[in-house]
Amino acid sequence: MTQQHGFYIDTEKCTGCKTCELACKDYKDLGTAVNYRRIYEYTGGDWHQDAAGCWIPDIFSYYVSMACNHCNNPACASVCPTGAMHKRDDGFVLVAEDICIGCRHCESACPYGAPQYNAEKRNMTKCDGCYERVGEGKQPICVESCPLRAIDFGPMDELTEKYGYQRDIAPLPPSHLTQPNLIIRLNPNAKSTGSRAGKLANPQEV
């Protein structure tokens, strides 16, 4: 097996602008219903009123940009009845679209929402890590597009050395489930995985 690659997401720099999502849609020629990258807005907190009637906020909000984490233990592949969803020797998790029957089991199994059903093709599709670009020595299109330089991509050992080990942040699931190749830099507002302090504020967008 060659080096496992993964994504780094800086949730402090991220402004939720969705350039990564739209750059990917343009490059991969995706329609409105298929999102290889999704931007989760996690928001919560309350306001209280002081004696004079002024409203005082105690709230938080931040965005988490998510594609496929090309997990070490990909839930999508483990439930796939045909073997279409598979982890390659080089670590990328791909779906063989000519084999996929579109049963959508992987869609329910993946805690990150990475497998995306394409209704026109009637099969699953997903982020392939732009492995062809990576093979040419380029970065995935989303990484190059980020106006805030909040996304990085590379061999996991290099990313870990640069950015550390943090993999968990609300509203993402605990990382031990699938061992995602993902490193997170926490926003000052960040809440822990499993936190009930906030909620997914834009469910219709992801």
Add this chain to the structure above:
Amino acid sequence: HSPAGQFDDTTKRTWSACTVNCGSRCPLQMTTQNGQILYVESDDTGTDTYGEDHQVRACLRGRSMRQRVYAPDRLKYPMRRVGKRGEGKFERISWDEAFKDIADNLKRISKDYGNEAIYLNYGTGTLGGTVTKSWPPAGSLIARLMNCHGGYLNHYGDYSTAQIAAGLNYTYGGWASGNSISDIENTKLIVQFGNNPAETRMSGGGITYYLQEAKKRSNARLIVIDPRYTDTALGKEDQWIPIRPGTDAALVNGLAYVMITEDLVDQAFLDKYCVGYDQKTLPADAPANSHYKAYILGEGDDQTPKTPEWASQHTGIPVATIVQLAREIGQAKPCYIAQGWGPQRSRNGENISRAIAMLPILTGNVGIQGGNSGARESSYAIPFQRFPTLSNPIKTSISMFTWTDAILRGEEMTATADGVRGKDKLDAPIKFIWNYASNCLINQHGGINRTREILGDESRCEMIVVIDNHMTSSAEWADLVLPDLTTSEQMDFAADANFGNMNLVIFCDQVIKPLFECRSIYDICSGVAKALGDYQGESVFDKFTEGRTQEEWLRHIYAVTRAKDPSFPSFEEFREMGIIKRRDPNGHFIAYKGFRDNPKANPLSTPTGKIEIYSQALAEIAATWQLPEGDAITALPEHVSTLDGWDDEKRKELPLQLIGFHYKARTHSTYGNVELLKAANPQEVWIHPLDADSRGIKHGDLVNLKNDYGETFTQAKVTPRIMPGVVALSEGAWYQPNQKGVDTQGSFNVLATQAPSPLAKGNPSHTNLVEIKLLAAKA
């Protein structure tokens, strides 16, 4: 997609740009195959070192340019209206028919009413181009064409900055500049009033990237004052202070009270550089106690001390927060205080803009490194030649926001009641409208329902020509619709970006051949010029074109630029490079540094040459202009209550204050037809959970927003990211009424007034009251 007859059957990459009006300017690299755009990339050149050569990365909109080029509603050929105006019914005509129709009407209207009846409407759809530049009107090719044929009625001001441009003109003289945002690396404290670059200037070369990088270098605290918890804040701020819309001047008053009473003002700066802070520098013929200090301490006319308690009542900000903020600003030096253009876009916005500038003035932060003037950030610009547009024989201009009134009652409009400039009054109503790269005919102009009525009377404005890429809401109100090329289909240069201590110029090459029968603005104007024949014995066509094609003009413009600055590469080298980037040779731009260093040698362009806290010119205007009841122009930057403000009686029926904001789905209304962007960023109104609960509204429900001016539907975003009592709807969604005339798309301007602000006669877009009702629960 593209028609047959491609000019290339190999895959290639060509430089282009996104030239819309967000304030940034982004290079695009388009990969084509067989003459069709496959995908779009942006700047991937150089080392991406911040402030040296960092990449200017397009945002989600630039990345979606392919969707605009191949949009299903692209205008394909010239069309003439067949139904009633606004019905959106058109027939296809030839270019020759269109040119003749326009020329005949221009000649007739010019003869019957004079050229003052021919108006160039505001439009910034191609702001960043050189040939294609759509604004300022005098910088556009339409102006050049009209200047070959007797001229046109001009406009001043703009929908973005009318009130701050007018207001701070009286404080600093002319357009008020600010320190470049990169200078934040030298500051101790950043205070942003309604400044939200993460949503207004999102590009990766633009202000939001600069703000993050510069802040990282100074490690300065960031305080964001805004009714919304914006994407600029979002954990990057150290403090968010929500404020009632329209009350920024009241907050400043409370801060000034603390600074004055706790001896935190820079008295030496106020004495040396300013007029009217206290009795010492008050003009001799100004009334006694009409100075700023007296106003704040309650020794002026209103006898009301502007204590933190007073300010708290107006702003909704706790007293302790106001006191703490005043002390923090007063003790941090240097302090970078800036205002975005949200606060000033109010009915009392001229005074708000002047009031915010009082904070750096009181604390002596003007003209120094790490400080700021209180205006929005400025940036370094690369000197670049513009398309020459000749001169306009007509000297009259109106505020860009008053053109519907100029259709309705042009001859009644005067300098002192309506802000007519260049003349005491208009002599003719508007009879002909050029609307190029503009959705301001309907969508981007407040009071859509009133505009519909005025334009619907076809006997008033007799001809409307819309030139655009798509069937916009405005194009539906045209008499003639002409299909323009997108940036991807023609050669141009893009400049005029807002950056920091770096800037760029982009070579926009022709990426694909023109689609359908679309033509460039240069060819369209040339065609009209030919149909106009001779004017005063001279061929309009010859005068307009000077015998050059579009590419020949670009080569000429570039040669002129290069003659002035030989360090520019050759035309062909530039074409290959795509972008020229330069660092500001002076480091960071420091606004009013020359004045600060030597005020005698470098006076401001105000009447006194100093910073005018008290403006005699405004005192005179206040005494001589006719204003509607409730509006005020004041010599000092006072807080004034307004119609449709938080303390208006109307709030009993319309309890929510409504503000607009710039949305990532669009640049104003541009890109508003792109399905991918709409799906990723749904149109929605932000409403606080308390306000939603009391109305039975849940997240995602369809709601109705209504007030005296109109009504619209959209979905609710129930979020604690907005303060109670305030709702926010992003501007720019394309107006689309149902059969009852109610907008169905959440188009902001149906809810906005057409009554202008007092001094600038500008659009008070953020001063609105509404009520919201549940229409249908989310399915």
